[in-house]
Amino acid sequence: MPIALPPPCLLEISGADAAAFAHAQFASDVRALAVGHWQWSAWLSAQGRVRALFRLLRVADDRLVAAWWGVPVAALRDELARYVFRSRVQLRAGAAAAAAGYFDPTQLPAGIAPPSADAFRDDGRVCVLPVAGGAAPRWIAFGDAAALAGAVASDDALARWRAADIEAGLVEIGQDQADRQLPAWLGLDRLGAVSVTKGCYPGQEIVARMHFRGGNKRWLHRLAFRSAALPPPGLALDGDDGAVHGEVVAAAWTGSAEGLALAVLPPLPAGAHLHAPDAGASFRVICAVHDASA
DSSP states (O other): OOEEEOOOEEEEEESTTHHHHHHHHBSSOGGGOOTTBEEEEEEEOTTSOEEEEEEEEEEETTEEEEEESSSOHHHHHHHHHTTOTTOOOEEEEEEOSEEEEESOGGGSSTTOOOOOTTBOEEOSSEEEEEEOSSSSOEEEEEEOTGGGTTOBOOHHHHHHHHHHHHHTTOOOOOTTTTTTOOGGGGTHHHHTOOOSSSOOOTTHHHHHHHHHHOOOOOEEEEEEEEOSSOOOTTOEEEETTSOEEEEEEEEEEEETTEEEEEEEESOOOTTOEEEEGGGTEEEEEEEETTSTTO
């Protein structure tokens, strides 16, 4: 059955200069995005930290929609509006009425066939796009609540979806995590959410320096954990030596008092143990997400 998900925030960028504006502000190569297709993208601070991570949809030549779960859309719109200047661009904030996740393409809303990996389908009621990465294909739909009314709303179902996101190395940047992480730490280059060839955008110098000169000392790791409470984003993780090694960026239950998590850490081998004493949680490294064997 489809799984009910929290509705995404939506930011519509429209007008004759919409693509040029988004290309100059966002870290992905927006000009390469064709109508009817989508890409991962991010908006970075001047210091290269991730302010927002989202799926960017090219609805028309002069219209894009950014969809994400996390930072309040009004705050992002107001911040972006400071850079419009004389550009022929309108920014409109909103939210989908409902959203659902699908493991089975035969259960997609009636009349919508599964889109290809970098495409989306919108029939005016709902928009459907695939979820990249992971062991099995998945799809997300958002839009009209009536069209998505059959989705199962339960903690267990949502935990299953979140665990699949973690298996795929996908994170959400919530308000508490905004402007804290560098793209390389979250594996955004792996997602294609940052470009090192397209030219200037906020934070581009930091991204390019890390890419071409190296020096990155942190990576996204997948962990197994045991805990009485779900580890929150930002939870500090200590090593056996007592030093803080990094922090959790996502977590999901997979069973009673156990689950999977993603954390930003220095390179650690599979099997390494970490702790969060204040939370009463223990963690074991499964792999670095960028590792081909993950």
